[in-house]
Amino acid sequence: MIPAFAVVGHPNKGKSAIVATLAEDTRVQISPRPGTTRHADRYALNVDGETLYELIDTPGFQRPGAVLRWLEAGKDDAAGRVQRVAEFVAAHANDPRFADECTLLRPLLDGAGILYVVDGTKPYASEYEQEMQILQWTGQPRMALINLIGQGDYVDAWRTALGQYFSIVRVFDAMQADFAARIGLLRAFGELHEPWREPLSRAVTAIKEDREQRLHDACLQIVDLLDDCLSYTEEQPLPEGGRVDEALENRLRERLLTRIRRREERARQAVQTSFRHEAIERNEAQVGVLAEDLFTSQNWALFGLDRTQLIAAGGVTGALTGGGLDLAVGGASLFLGSLVGAAVGSTLAWLGGEELAKFKVLGTPLGGQVARTGPVQAQNFPWVLLGRALFHLKLVSERNHALRSAFVSDLSDNETRIFESLPSGTRNQLARYFRHMRDDALESDEREAAARLLAEYLHNHLSGTLQAGRGNQTTDT
Amino acid sequence: MLTGNDISGESDNTQGLTTPAEVFALLHWLEQDEDEPLATRLQRDRGIAAQWTPAPANDPARLVRWWQAVQTSTDDEAPLAQRFDAALGFVRWTVIVLGAISGIAATAGVLAYTGAQPVNLLVLFAVLLGLPMLITLGAALLRLVLSTRAVQALSLLHRPVLGFLDRIGQTGLHRAWGARSELGKTGFWLAQQVTQTYAVVFYLAALATFLCTIAVTDVAFGWRSTLDIQATTIYNATRVMAWPWHWTGIGVPDLTLVEASRVLRLDRDGVDDAQLLGSWWPFVFMALLVWGLVPRLLLWALAGWQVRRSTRALLLSHGHTTSLLQRLRIAHVDYTRTTGTGPGADGTETDTAGTDTRTDRDADGLSGGAPVQHETDTRPETRGGIPVVWNQATRLPDAFECSSLQSDADLTRTLDDIAARIGTNTVANAHADVVIYTKAWEPPVLEFLDFVSALRARIGDRALILVEPVPLPDVPTDEPEMLQHYTVWTQQLAVLGDARLVVSPAAVVSP
Numbered sequence: 008m009i010p011a012f013a014v015v016g017h018p019n020k021g022k023s024a025i026v027a028t029l030a031e032d033t034r035v036q037i038s039p040r041p042g043t044t045r046h047a048d049r050y051a052l053n054v055d056g057e058t059l060y061e062l063i064d065t066p067g068f069q070r071p072g073a074v075l076r077w078l079e080a081g082k083d084d085a086a087g088r089v090q091r092v093a094e095f096v097a098a099h100a101n102d103p104r105f106a107d108e109c110t111l112l113r114p115l116l117d118g119a120g121i122l123y124v125v126d127g128t129k130p131y132a133s134e135y136e137q138e139m140q141i142l143q144w145t146g147q148p149r150m151a152l153i154n155l156i157g158q159g160d161y162v163d164a165w166r167t168a169l170g171q172y173f174s175i176v177r178v179f180d181a182m183q184a185d186f187a188a189r190i191g192l193l194r195a196f197g198e199l200h201e202p203w204r205e206p207l208s209r210a211v212t213a214i215k216e217d218r219e220q221r222l223h224d225a226c227l228q229i230v231d232l233l234d235d236c237l238s239y240t241e242e243q244p245l246p247e248g249g250r251v252d253e254a255l256e257n258r259l260r261e262r263l264l265t266r267i268r269r270r271e272e273r274a275r276q277a278v279q280t281s282f283r284h285e286a287i288e289r290n291e292a293q294v295g296v297l298a299e300d301l302f303t304s305q306n307w308a309l310f311g312l313d314r315t316q317l318i319a320a321g322g323v324t325g326a327l328t329g330g331g332l333d334l335a336v337g338g339a340s341l342f343l344g345s346l347v348g349a350a351v352g353s354t355l356a357w358l359g360g361e362e363l364a365k366f367k368v369l370g371t372p373l374g375g376q377v378a379r380t381g382p383v384q385a386q387n388f389p390w391v392l393l394g395r396a397l398f399h400l401k402l403v404s405e406r407n408h409a410l411r412s413a414f415v416s417d418l419s420d421n422e423t424r425i426f427e428s429l430p431s432g433t434r435n436q437l438a439r440y441f442r443h444m445r446d447d448a449l450e451s452d453e454r455e456a457a458a459r460l461l462a463e464y465l466h467n468h469l470s471g472t473l474q475a476g477r478g479n480q481t482t483d484t
Numbered sequence: 485m486l487t488g489n490d491i492s493g494e495s496d497n498t499q500g501l502t503t504p505a506e507v508f509a510l511l512h513w514l515e516q517d518e519d520e521p522l523a524t525r526l527q528r529d530r531g532i533a534a535q536w537t538p539a540p541a542n543d544p545a546r547l548v549r550w551w552q553a554v555q556t557s558t559d560d561e562a563p564l565a566q567r568f569d570a571a572l573g574f575v576r577w578t579v580i581v582l583g584a585i586s587g588i589a590a591t592a593g594v595l596a597y598t599g600a601q602p603v604n605l606l607v608l609f610a611v612l613l614g615l616p617m618l619i620t621l622g623a624a625l626l627r628l629v630l631s632t633r634a635v636q637a638l639s640l641l642h643r644p645v646l647g648f649l650d651r652i653g654q655t656g657l658h659r660a661w662g663a664r665s666e667l668g669k670t671g672f673w674l675a676q677q678v679t680q681t682y683a684v685v686f687y688l689a690a691l692a693t694f695l696c697t698i699a700v701t702d703v704a705f706g707w708r709s710t711l712d713i714q715a716t717t718i719y720n721a722t723r724v725m726a727w728p729w730h731w732t733g734i735g736v737p738d739l740t741l742v743e744a745s746r747v748l749r750l751d752r753d754g755v756d757d758a759q760l761l762g763s764w765w766p767f768v769f770m771a772l773l774v775w776g777l778v779p780r781l782l783l784w785a786l787a788g789w790q791v792r793r794s795t796r797a798l799l800l801s802h803g804h805t806t807s808l809l810q811r812l813r814i815a816h817v818d819y820t821r822t823t824g825t826g827p828g829a830d831g832t833e834t835d836t837a838g839t840d841t842r843t844d845r846d847a848d849g850l851s852g853g854a855p856v857q858h859e860t861d862t863r864p865e866t867r868g869g870i871p872v873v874w875n876q877a878t879r880l881p882d883a884f885e886c887s888s889l890q891s892d893a894d895l896t897r898t899l900d901d902i903a904a905r906i907g908t909n910t911v912a913n914a915h916a917d918v919v920i921y922t923k924a925w926e927p928p929v930l931e932f933l934d935f936v937s938a939l940r941a942r943i944g945d946r947a948l949i950l951v952e953p954v955p956l957p958d959v960p961t962d963e964p965e966m967l968q969h970y971t972v973w974t975q976q977l978a979v980l981g982d983a984r985l986v987v988s989p990a991a992v993v994s995p
Contacts, residue, residue: 018927030821048822055534069930070929070931104930216813216815217815
């Protein structure tokens, strides 16, 4: 039997938010208005077509007192309690007064485990005991989740109360839970009932692998973005005797920048789709540094390399070129090639750091001339583009699917620049890839290797250091 | 070549996908496969992987097994591999023929001997050893120094060859030529294999031609140069050249022979022993063999090994195959949503549009009216009404305590008491008849609406009922959170359609 978990509780305690988070579904209706959920919607996790578990989003209790009174009015025999609940559902199947209770109890009678959700930021109250007692009557394995919706802290009181009715009590902030918290919760589901452990364990493994895969795919998108944007040029044929003026130069330059902006937007959409966050683009406002234009000086300061890093990267690239010369003469040049190359590379990085793209007038094989702008030559350009893309990826990958708020992209106060912690080895390797991209498009294997490098950097150096959208922190469980 | 179509996993055949032809055929197939929707590819590939018992031990084995499986339904790529092999064979045979012709021609050319002048050894070695070696070293240096584009531009011989293979095998080799990628490396070593085949055949033909010439003609060897080169210099050079085979004692010239072979001296003083000049041939033969043929054989073997290595690296690092391997290794995860049905034993939908049928206001005979008003006026007293505290929302003296825990009998008694007290209420200009205090942070459930409905039925339609959501002690009533709570309360109570029911901020707080 497929493990199923009915998310139940008082109205407006975040049941749907928990389902949205665990099922990675931004379509789940989440509203401050109680009673939004009227049906028992099922969200199944399928691995290779096999359903490993189901989450059931249910309506909240509306008349728990009346239900409990009905149940207690019958024979109060522990062995007959489940039967009594079944009788209640059968008796009120067509009674609109108990529609919500029947809807939420039916999956439990079918064998679903119970995830009882409360709000740990609001005080415990005895009226909840009716709901807990009803759930106890069903005899199903049950876990209590203390959700954190507001600002208060009544978790301890809730723990004490819930501990009397539930075998497992966990704090799970549905809106802020990160991936690790979600995985931890799924593991806990497996502890509820022995036969559920194996499918839940498989689900956890599959979800983790799937996430790695999505991260890699997103990094490939970023590599493609860089590869494309470093080769873009804009051209315009010049008529016979046509004038080359500043207006033409500005027009071509603006076309080039617009093309790059659109490409960046496309890459973002692909990353969002990969992490099932299409709604960010469709419904949600975006604020923060990522919503600003790519070519603002603030963005370049935040996401690019600083002058020292830039010179070092230029030096390495130059040294590699000069090193080829040293190798060619068997070292007889006493490595002057590397030294000169490093010096030239560093100088160019210093001098050329602020230049964006060159404007040229070129002859064509068929006669006539074309005006051309690009590709973008500025040394810092690929770093800015990469920095923004990595930051966006980090925010999207950590954004909770229950959030319906604006997509906020602020760097934390203590993290002023994205490449602050960029190791020199990674920087040099990336600089090499940028050089290859400028030289020609990356080959397939280089593209894969570059994506792996980015994923590794994201894992080892960005994870946890950036405040992801102010509120995607790991949740205490 | 790939044979068999075993996908059941009963045999773990990992042979295959080792030659460039097979790998290029696979990559071409995957390139075309990209047109298929991802879902289709996932379903197919996960289906194939699911049948593997036991699963292949490593990625190459996975790829081979997958390739065998898909080839059962698509046989069109095998001919592509065969066409590529045939094209490569054609190129190889062409260079073999060219190598043989040029080897024979070059050797015959330098050995051309009329009897007037001996064959100049310096020219012979320059043509048959020096020039090819210089070209090889020069090409290697250029590759180290020049950029990809420059290498591509200068590769006059390799480009057409790879372009030809590209057209036949859809390999992408031509575009990647000179690049430092695995595809570029594969193309480079494939080209090296072809050129070294040419060189090996060239030297084999040269050696054969040399032996034939020696056998059927009487060739004399000498050396001459306009430069002031001493015989000892030549002698030392020959000693170095003959070092690899000096232990055999064959083909190792001595100083006497070197001095006797200088052509200028020959012209001036004549030759004491003309037969002596013919004794150079073992040295020449061994020099061509050791410094010409053997290095080329080694390079040819190296190129072959590198072709296999880079082909394997290409297979495992190409984007198409890494994506495929991920599909084969990593289970496909997706979430499906099944929209549930509402109440009803048979699962049928009973919810009707725009109407909440869960309330029983009609049953209680309440008349419809204006929606519940949200009153913003607050006053620090119970406004003259009878105070009712719902679910311990606050503590007030003389208030009626009600909760959803109450039995039907208790509730009826409480409602009777409230109705009785309204009748005796002496507060002048009372703002409300009943004031119900509720927890602002707990949204109104239908149980509360039931209570309000029952109360309305008990106290009549004209009595004003004020619902006051009570905030927590540390939450001011004008906080956005509280305003949201009032809105929720107002909206929820509106379903009762009670014109004499008002929601207002509370003047008290929760205990």
